[in-house]
Amino acid sequence: MTTTWSAEAYWSKARGYVERAADRDTPEERAFWAALGLELLLRAVLCETHPALNADPKDETSILAACGVHVGIAKTIPIKAVIARLKKIHAEHFTDAVTAACDAFVLKRNDELHGDVAAFASY
Secondary structure, X not given: OOOOXXXXXXXXXXXXXXXXXXXXXXXXXXXXHHHHHHHHHHHHHHHHHOHHHHEOOOOHHHHHHHOOOOOOOOOEOXXXXXXXXXXXXXXXXXXXXXXXXXHHHHHHHHHHHHOOOOHHHHO
């Protein structure tokens, strides 16, 4: 599989996930799909600056992939790092309140995917 990490591809995928969210019957399902879409949207914004910002800096293969050289399986940075980078790049939009909201939604998503509770049940 070739990784491009293009902003356009992330944006398109995010839009699809948000559309899935809108089609769901329950608030829990809508919130879950919206949380997945949020991660993709945040990565799209980061990749608009440069795809290498999405690459795991500890992994040479990932940095090479972000530059168009595909020699293996590439890894992205954690979403918390994406948010932190966006806060620095787009400080005027990623205020403390926006950053806190993104962090909270991502934590809910993590609880839903990796925990034993229905994290979005309260939505």
